[in-house]
Amino acid sequence: MSVAPQSDQLLTIRTLTDADLPAFSAVLASAFLIDHNDDFLASERTVFEPARSHGVFDGAEMIGSGQLLTRRLVVPGAGPIPAAAVTSIGVAPGHRRRGVLSMIMRTQLAGLHETGEPIAALWASEGGIYGRFGYGLATQYVRLALPRGAAFRRDVEVDPAPVRELPREQALPLIRKIYESVWADRVGYLDRTDGAWDYHLFDAEPSRRGQTAYRFAVHPEGYAVYRTRQEWQDRGPRSPVTVRTLVAANPPAYAAICRYVLDIDLVGEVTMRLAVDEPLVHMLADSRAAVRTMFDALWVRLVDVDRALAARRYAVPVDVVLEVADELCPWNAGRWRLAVGEDGRAEVERSAADPDLALGVEALGAAYLGGTRLATLAAAGRVRELRRGALARTSLAFLHDREPGCLEDF
Ligand SMILES: CC(C)(COP(=O)(O)OP(=O)(O)OC[C@H]1O[C@@H](n2cnc3c(N)ncnc32)[C@H](O)[C@@H]1OP(=O)(O)O)[C@@H](O)C(=O)NCCC(=O)NCCS
Numbered sequence: 001m002s003v004a005p006q007s008d009q010l011l012t013i014r015t016l017t018d019a020d021l022p023a024f025s026a027v028l029a030s031a032f033l034i035d036h037n038d039d040f041l042a043s044e045r046t047v048f049e050p051a052r053s054h055g056v057f058d059g060a061e062m063i064g065s066g067q068l069l070t071r072r073l074v075v076p077g078a079g080p081i082p083a084a085a086v087t088s089i090g091v092a093p094g095h096r097r098r099g100v101l102s103m104i105m106r107t108q109l110a111g112l113h114e115t116g117e118p119i120a121a122l123w124a125s126e127g128g129i130y131g132r133f134g135y136g137l138a139t140q141y142v143r144l145a146l147p148r149g150a151a152f153r154r155d156v157e158v159d160p161a162p163v164r165e166l167p168r169e170q171a172l173p174l175i176r177k178i179y180e181s182v183w184a185d186r187v188g189y190l191d192r193t194d195g196a197w198d199y200h201l202f203d204a205e206p207s208r209r210g211q212t213a214y215r216f217a218v219h220p221e222g223y224a225v226y227r228t229r230q231e232w233q234d235r236g237p238r239s240p241v242t243v244r245t246l247v248a249a250n251p252p253a254y255a256a257i258c259r260y261v262l263d264i265d266l267v268g269e270v271t272m273r274l275a276v277d278e279p280l281v282h283m284l285a286d287s288r289a290a291v292r293t294m295f296d297a298l299w300v301r302l303v304d305v306d307r308a309l310a311a312r313r314y315a316v317p318v319d320v321v322l323e324v325a326d327e328l329c330p331w332n333a334g335r336w337r338l339a340v341g342e343d344g345r346a347e348v349e350r351s352a353a354d355p356d357l358a359l360g361v362e363a364l365g366a367a368y369l370g371g372t373r374l375a376t377l378a379a380a381g382r383v384r385e386l387r388r389g390a391l392a393r394t395s396l397a398f399l400h401d402r403e404p405g406c407l408e409d410f
């Protein structure tokens with residue numbers, strides 16, 4: 001997507017080139033309260049797609065940034081589909097609340113509507129920013145905190161193959177292979193380009209926050225990436241283990257890798273970032289051993305209601321007319337008929353019939369991966385049922401067999 005410079009109250013926006021990376025990275029470091037240095041620049045370089053990046057300029061100075069990464073996201077029933085991963089959003093502190101982010105959002109969505117992916121997704125730094133731009137909270141993650149040695153139920157099968165700690169260079173090809181074998185079946189997971197791997201596991205000193213470098217525990221069919229830190233208290237060692245990702249191809253391998261991170265000596269507590277319906281909780285002898293805290297994860301935006309809704313499959317047949325509100329993308333506003341057949345495939349077309357449900361486009365984004373129910377949003381006053389029975393059926397149709405999980409922030 002290429003954008004010609006446009007004027008907006010003396011500010012201009014344009015597509016970037018390679019040469020813009022240092023200024024782009026400097027805007028981001030300043031916006032995220034980080035010192036700008038070579039490590040930060042190197043981490044931004046891993047995923048930089050200049051032709052899909054924008055800078056907002058005050059004269060010659062870049063004061064705003066935003067970028068679309070070319071990724072694929074797994075959606076219910078249809079596997080991976082192209083998705084624009086929105087990232088690198090930052091506005092210089094002296095230029096805030098003058099509409100810079102709004103310029104970037106409008107430019108991104110107009111470009112995606114013309115030639116891009118049917119959906120956009122992002123991780124938000126703050127929960128109040130993106131709803132106004134049509135993004136809905138689509139997935140959450142849970143942080144589990146467990147005491148070292150938390151026991152499993154006796155019927156849990158633990159794969160006997162050994163788990164080994166491997167140096168990064170040896171571990172990377174193995175864990176990439178394991179990820180490749182599992183991601184396409186997990187709603188909410190993203191494909192991983194080389195750059196995405198580099199970014200995901202970027203490990204410069206400041207990002208460690210006093211902990212060790214990433215450690216890699218690898219089983220033939222599963223892995224965990226974690227950090228730790230030496231800590232001694234009066235009653236003895238209480239080092240924390242923080243698991244960044246834990247991935248396994250089947251339940252016994254999952255049990256083996258969980259067992260491994262739970263049983264590391266000298267550890268007090270193990271915390272892990274996992275999907276909200278993580279099986280680990282149901283494998284514990286005492287489920288309350290796991291303290292669970294929920295956080296926002298992926299926000300999803302339907303770029304084009306028709307393209308996006310037709311790209312996924314649905315749990316049950318349904319035939320409804322949706323009255324969609326979308327101020328930012330007027331091409332989405334109005335009535336759409338969503339007709340889902342026995343095979344779960346949907347036809348989506350403009351309709352003049354009376355609507356069955358009325359909702360904002362952000363509610364559709366929230367429901368899109370099956371992680372937020374339309375019925376829940378209706379209870380929150382964000383979806384209106386106009387024909388009795390339409391809500392329950394449509395809400396059910398958007399669900400999938402498992403909760404979506406996205407554990408890769410980008
Ligand atoms: C978040 C950020 C990008 C907003 O940029 P901005 O140029 O000030 O935003 P805009 O002026 O276009 O604001 C558009 C609207 O969003 C609102 N808004 C902006 N930032 C907000 C925030 N952090 N929380 C809630 N609302 C916010 C504005 O009040 C404005 O509302 P209005 O339309 O009712 O007037 C900027 O504050 C920033 O760089 N923050 C630090 C880095 C960051 O968090 N980036 C986002 C990464 S996901």
